Amino acid sequence: MAERKIQQTETSKGFRGQVMILFLFFCLCHSGFAQVHYSLYEEMAKGSSIGNLANDLGLNVKEILHRKLRIVSRVSEKYFSINSLNGNLNVADRIDRETLCGAAEECFLTFDAVIENPLNIYHVRVDIKDINDNPPRFVQDTIVLEISEHTLPGVRFALQRAEDLDTGVNSLKNYKLSTNGYFVLGMKTSTITIPELVLEKPLDREAQNIHEIVLTAFDGGNPVLTGTTLIKITVTDFNDNFPIFSQEIYKVSLSESIPLNSTVISVSANDEDEGVNSQITYSFSATSKQAIQAFIINPRSGEIKTKEHLDFEKVKNYEISVQAKDDGGLVTHTQLLIQILDENDNAPEISVTSITTPVSEDSAPGTLVALIEVDDLDSGVNGEVDCQIVGVMPFKLMPSTGNFYKIVTTSILDREKTSYYNITIQAIDKGSPTLSYRKTIRLDISDINDNPPVFEKSIYIAYVPENNHPGASIYSIQAIDKDSEENSKLVYSIIDSSPKETPSTSYVSINPVSGIIYAQKSFDYEQDREFQIHILAKDSGSPSLNSTAVMRICIIDQNDNSPIILYPSIDTGDSTVFEIVPFSSEQGSLVTKVVAVDADSGHNAWLSYHFLQESETPHFIINQYTGEIRISRIFHERDVLRHRIVVMVKDNGIPSLSSTVTLTLIVTDNFQHALPEIHEQSRKSESQSNMQFYLVIAIALISFFFLLTVISAIISKYRASKSLTTFGSMGTYPPVDPRFIPTFNNGTLPFPYSYDVCVTLDQSEKDFACPKTHQNVPVESLIDADDSGNGDEIVKEIIPSVGIVMIKRQFTIFWYEVFSADN
Template sequence: MKIQQVQTYKEIKWQVTFLFLFSWLCHSVSGQLHYSIAEEMRRDSVIANIAKDLELDVKDLSPRRLRIVSRVAEKYFYVDLTTGNVYVKDRIDREYLCGAAATCTLTFDAMVENPLNVFPVIIEIQDINDNPPKFFPDKIHLEISESTSPGTHLVLQNADDPDTGINSIATYKLSSNQYFTLTQKTNNDKTTFPELLLEKPLDREAQTSHELILTASDGGNPVRTGTALIRIIVTDANDNLPVFTEVLYTVSISENTAVGSVVLCVNATDKDEGINAQITYSFGKTSESSLNKSMFSINPTTGEIKTEKQLNFEGTRNYELSVQAKDGGGFVTHSKVLIEITDENDNAPEISIASLSTPVPEDSAPGSVIALIEVHDQDSGKNGEVDCQILGTAPFQLVSSSSRYYRIITTGSLDREKVPWYNITILAVDRGFPQLSSNKCVTLDISDVNDNPPVFMESTYIAYLPENNLPGASIYRMHAFDIDTGSNAKITYSISETNTMSPYFSINIETGVLYAQQSFDYEQHKEFQMEIMAKDNGFSSMTSNTTLLIHIIDRNDNTPNILYPSTQTGGSSCFEMVPFASEQGSLVTKVVAVDADSGHNSWLSYHFIHTPEPLPFSIAQHTGEIRTSRVFQEKDVMKYKVVVMVKDNGDPSLSATVTMNFVVADHFQQVMPNKGNHFREEDTQSNLQIYLVIGVALISLLFVLTVVLVIISKCKESEPLPNIGPIGTHLYSQVDPGMLSKFNHGTLPLPYSYNVCVAMDSSEGDFTFIKADQNVPIDNLIDADDSGFGNENVKDTLSPSNTVQQAQPNADWRVSQAQRPGPSGAQPTEESGVWPNNQFETERLQAMILASANEAAEGSAIGGGTGTMGLSARYGPQFTLQHLPDYRQNIYIPGTTSTLTNAAGKGKSAAPSGGNKKKSGKKDKK
């Protein structure tokens, strides 16, 4: 027995080796690979080198992700990516996979990526003789009448062998006996059935039963056998067997046949009568009988076969049933029923994603593969053929890769900023009737690339910064946006290198907040312009620029500066002489002030600080002109001391004050008596010491007055105009040329003033002369006739001996009323004046006020008559002021009741003709 087992094992081993070698020679080199292997191969057995057969480099197998794609085959095979060999993964049982089919194959797809490709592979499973024949049942009970004549055939149940070909049942053998021999009968379907042939009559009385051994042998190597015990009971005579109408029944039914439907009806007849003719139907026992009997049932009386469960073509396509008919006498006959299941279109296509690349860069070129789709339909024929398409208008297309695979490729350019993601709906429709379909939605994200620069909302930004700001304070925030995402949208800000703004401003590179590096002064810097650059963090980075204008806003940080009268007289108060005969509304003087601020902060208003007694003067709030408010009376006080406050329009308001003394008198000779009487009236109750002091002061004043009168009388003999010159020279203080240069925007040269003033000592009630603190450069004076100037100094100019004869008036200096700029010529005087409504007009007004103040100072200092604008003989009408504009209109000349104007008619009427004639006479003498 052991020797037989060893021999059997060697024969099996040789057969497996032969089939394995045969499989290496049977694969195809066409479009698909074909291998042939034996079943029951051991695990990890090598089938073939698929990399070599597919002409793939072993080094590329892992990067290209070579893998097996199949619902069934991947359970039994696997690929080693290091060698490219295909190995057996699990035990392969051909009979379990394919049953009694002539051929048995397992198919799978070998898939690689980069580039994507699919290779169909078919592996044929060769049968080996691994199953012995078996009888179902292995104990056969037969009843035979003793009257059965010799030569009667008793058909037996054939043995079942799952193997195919030569490995299936080849022969039957019966144990030796004297009554029966074994024969074989072949049906139309090539099926062989063993039969017992009765060789001689039976005698129930001699032997009531017979036991025989039936042996079935297959044709494999080694040979496998199966046995069954046949027990024959000898009965009384029943000499006819049942006969089926058909030896083989075949029928086709749809897989959608309802449960309980009649498939077919078998029929058998028996020529006997009575109980021996009563036939009972049943299913015979086979290897698949348990499965078949669960799917179908047979009526034992009528022979109707019905369905018991729902059929499924995709599960089992054919059923083979063994039906037997047994009469009442115990005779049995057999028939076979073949049931074919026809396919119906009852399965919708199945869509699965074999490979998907997401997210997809938005700069992907058209034709890029983004996914591999597998479509499978369990139906067959037309019912299993599937057509696929993409629904909608997405820029994608399905391209067939094989019968079951489709590639999704791009058909156009992608833009994440317009469409950040796509829902691709794939529709699969089979070709059956009725058509079945299914769809699958694939979400595809689009990844961002840096294809959009940062964008500013405006091409130019304007920011406003009040002056005197704190250094380091944030003043503005720049903002740009980038429609990209991630690092591509992260923006950094910087000031363009072409700008020289680093000492003044800095910017936060992340937030775009602009900081002031220092405090700004509106009077020094009014505006800054810079280029701001926004740069994203993408690769490669993109930039954009915008312009930022920063306007410095003026604050009220400068107090008004009083130009006239000067506040720099060493503590002495300047005075103005007012003619006693001045009419109501006569112009006394004009307070001139400027403010370095701009806009509303530079709008000035003039006010008298409250005095305990009413004053006979009024001041214009907007122009600063001081006029008489009533006619003077003899009983009025001749000296008035007022404080003028100049206040700007800022918030908070800043102000400056100046003290002015007004003396009401027609001549200097009238000042002393009035003063003396005034002091005597006030000091009548003083002690003697005070009277002595006053007496000494009066004597000194009389002495000074006498000297002055002598000088005046001498000057009148030769030329009357210079007589008042020495006094008028010290009447008004000097205007700082540096200050005036800030407001000189016209074409005239800088004006000039003398820093000389006549003041009265408040303690002694005496007049004092305050001399100028600097020499007067003669180059700053303008005269139409410069023949008498040379390189004279100030003393020579003011002395009577160096006085130049006055020339004839030049009518070219007159300017029409329409050409007069400034508030005096362009708007009403007094309280009806209107403030300018913008910064430009305000600055222009300041410049005109400065020019007016200086010309007024020149006219007073030189001390000319009313007809010569207050100028001396040397600066008479030949001083034409040919440069425009002319700011001399409505300028008050101290000591007179006239107001300087450039109107032709007024000028002639105000100027006495004698002065000009004297000047002309002196010139003739020369």
């Protein structure tokens, strides 16, 4: 055995050293499909060159990498590789012909050589030639025979047949027996050659009951390889009949889907002997390992069953040698040929050979995006496959050479609608029942800058309270760009619609990345109630795209302005407004009206009028909406005739702001009785210049004469009618010159008590004594001053000027009418 292994090794090395590469066939078909044939001996060393595939395909060395020359095969790519530098087709792994093809006469491997730019496919076939690398082998190392001593010379005993996995001249050729004195070697040839042991002379059990002979099998290789088995012969008693099979060759066809442990066939042999010599034992002999693994035989009944699941794609035929041996040691053989029938048990397979991802969204229709291969291991109709794309997609399958399909676009792609596609390809074979397979390929779509930024609105409106802090954010604006990555990165800026106007950037600024708008200054509602800016959004694509939006910024009014009292008019001097109220005034009569305005707007400018520190029995009421002061009840002799009223004008803001004015109301029917009060208040004022002093004296003289005229007219009028509707009791008043009576006394307040005035009694004064307003004074902090005084003091100085009184009346009527119209 050791010599045989050494001889086998030397033989293999001898053939591996002789690398013979034969270029058999190279043909280019009109359809664009090409086929190349090579042949090589098995067991060639890794890296051995088979041929220059690039040259045979008409490629130069520079085109190998550029056109991506490669092997596409699930089987052959294990055994072959292409040198990308020179285009040689090399051996990549050990190639054992017997493992690939068994005892078949032809053995070859095929693969497809694929090149791109343009795409082409070449079918390559490599024939595998046999070398003498397998010695003959006996299944059993020892053959045990029992031969009766009464066996006549010339009797033949069939021996175990050796197997040689090599083919052709390297296959099994001859047998040889070792030297012995009783037996010679014979051959029985039918469909196969079986060695036979021929008895040359009678046996003598008493002389020698055991014979050991070595049977050697030789193949036809160079050097010759051999295999041996030991024939151990036991001489027994007489047994002169051999088992005989009912058939010399058994044939059966099995479906590959046959269940496990199913009966294949039952072989039977007959032995005409009796007793123990007629009992037959069945077994496999000279059978391949694949057959022994797939089938099992019952040694008594001869029933053969499946031992494992059969697979047509692995083994299509089994050749089994079955022997029948009786208990006397006689053996006979028969052949069992099993053919496996294909079933549609293999679904199609889809493999992606080449794919281009991502694909630009502006790719033209017909652009090749992928190359796939569809294969089915079944044969015949079961191996025929139809392929299609599932669903409605902008792609289609185009058949290419062999089992290859191209996936090409059918329309323009739009990444903004679909950023990627899951292309599902379904392959269905034509077997019964049909089998199918689905494979999904993800194809990403790359973006181009074909979408400008889009604002959600064309006009935005932001409301900002006035007196805001400079630098504070007031709004956030966003635009959307349907593109991706750099094409969707936006930069915001403010553009001026007119270069002549104040730059928009002096009002606001914008963060170019986030779109947040900031105030550049503190806004004043009374100055700028609203302004407009234009915002530009520009993407980062090439070329860049942009869009604009308009933003209106409306300033919201805050309550930051106190009411301004227009009447009684505001004076910087510290004086009090005096109003004379006739003692006989009826309830509800109008005394005067406070007129005020507020620079704010809306609710902040809604004004209300209130008395501060009202008495328990107030003689006057004020309309909180119009500011009109009226008499709440008629006067009595015991009532206080001098009233100091503080009027607060309050707006409706939060917090509210207010202004105040102080009015001194003197109730009397005699104008002269009020003069001491007026004079006492006037003397508190600072003296004016000499020019003012003389002017006051002149005015006082004119007023004196005018007053006498008025009193005379009143007395005469009183005598004629005691019930004047407007003046009441005016007996104590001096006559009034009719020239000073206004012609318009049909207004809201009746003349002459519609508007009471106070005049300056000091000769140095030239102005009127007007009320002084106090702004921003909390209501609760206002305290009424002392209103005590005697209304019956004797007037010692007669200075009042009726002319001045009438001028003041005309002035107040003018302001009242103006603001009444505004409100």
